[in-house]
Amino acid sequence: MHETDSIAEARRSLEICNACRYCEGYCAVFPAMELKREFTAPDLGYLANLCHGCRGCYYACQYAPPHEFGINLPKAFAEIRTESYEHYAWPQPLARLFRRNGTVVSVAAALGVALVLVLTALLQDAGVLFGAHAGPGAFYRVIPFAAMVTVASATFLFALLALGMSVANFWRASGVPAAGGRPKALWQAVRDALTLRNLSGGGHGCNDRDGSFSGARRHLHHTMFYGFLLCFAATSVATVYDHVFGWIAPYALLSLPVVLGTLGGIGMVVGTVGLIWLKIVGDSEPVARRVLGGDYALLFLLLLVALTGLLLLALRATPAMGIALAVHLGFILALFLLLPYSKFVHGLYRFAALLRAAKERPAHE
Ligand code: SF4
Ligand code: SF4
Structure with missing residues (x-):
């Protein structure tokens, strides 16, 4: 990673934290920080991604603003996280x-739809697009199966790569x-990630x-993620x-795909609305304003994917149905x-940061 103002600010703050260590029980960042005396830019990229932005260290800190030291780790780390996404993105021309x-997210969502x-x-x-369709293959009468699968597979595989x-x-x-x-590092990282410890x-x-x-x-993030x-x-x-079975969609209301999709869609709606609400009512001091637009945009895109999926049902x-299907697939295309x-x-x-922290943690912990 490159040296930036956020990197310099985080380095200055962590040098003070390393002497203070008051917050060492709050999260994985402080024990990981204590293993170092100097902080390179990639070290700070790692620590920033280990930070979950809980803001605990901001409200606990006797050196937070208005103190002249002005320690504000959640804000500095949020800026560095976004810089790290851009720095390591592949292919690099798309990092911008x-x-x-x-x-970018708002325009892509609108263009996708x-x-x-x-x-x-x-x-x-128009007769097909605005007609009522029933029985197996109803969706594919509006958007042909081959087109749906080709676009979905291509975008999903590119996203994975x-x-x-x-x-x-x-x-x-x-x-x-x-x-x-540590031999159990992978399991520990999986557990920390899935429980948002x-x-x-x-x-x-x-x-x-x-x-x-x-x-x-934490609960709203779980609701959205699961x-x-x-x-x-x-x-x-x-x-x-x-x-495998040749059973063509749409499926019955109590079939496994519909039950899973309905529960998942409701979870995404509840989780995203709650997280947006927390962002709106929360104290803005520990927040990095320049990354907020991207945070909101992804939450709204996930919300629209879930809402249009439930609407299609x-x-x-x-x-x-034809218009609802096209709009839903448009948002999914943008998301992918x-x-x-x-x-x-x-x-x-x-x-990845949790896995590194688990690997470096002393064996007796
Ligand atoms: S955030 Fe403040 S209180 Fe916490 S370790 Fe750093 S300097 Fe100490
Ligand atoms: S804001 Fe980040 S660094 Fe501070 S306590 Fe929370 S997770 Fe740790």
Whole structure:
């Protein structure tokens, strides 16, 4: 990573933290920091991605603003995280999409929906687009199966490749021990990621809105994340139904793909709305304003994917199904294309940082 103002600010702060160490029980960042005396830019990229932005150290710190030291780690780390996504992104020419990310995500979402709507309107006559369709293959009468699968596979595979290459760049640059480390490090990192242990503030919750403690953000993030996984499971089960058993969508209301997708969609709506609300009502002092646009944009895109999916379920037997399907697929197309160039990458970078921290942790802990 390059030297930037955020890197210099985080380095200055951590040199003070390393002498103070008051916050060492709050999260994984402080024990990892204590293993170092000097902080290179890649070290700070690693520590920034280990930070979950719980804000506990900001409200606990006697040197936070208005003190002249002005320690504000959540803000500095949030800026460095976005710089790291851009620095390690693959392919590099697309890394610029992380700048003005709120605008990029919003424009891509609008273009995704417009593209699918226009193509559907051009390729289908109005009778098909605005007609009611029922029974197996109803969706494919509006958008042909081959077009749907080709676009979905191409965008998803590209997103997987770009995400994998970006995280591999980050992993290599952060200087992880090539071999060794604790044997249970992988399991520990998986557990820390799935439980969001670092959003617990050491057990008493995090500072979602102000100096008071709460578990709201952790629970809402769980609701959104597991909702997303349920939707992914619904799509995977539907793929097996289609390709292995020859059972063609749409499926009955109580079938496994529909139940998983409905629960997942509701979870995503509840989680994203709650997280947006927390951002709106929360204290803005520990927040990096220049990354907020990208945070909001991804939350709104996930919300629109979930809402249009639920809307499609509600309208699938009506003449509005064609338009609902095109709009839903448009948002999914935008989401897939933006996976490697939006805040979505934070999950993978954070997992890589958690794995490094678990590998470096002393064996007796
Ligand atoms: S954030 Fe403040 S209180 Fe916490 S370790 Fe750093 S200097 Fe000390
Ligand atoms: S904001 Fe929370 S997770 Fe980040 S360094 Fe401070 S205490 Fe740790």
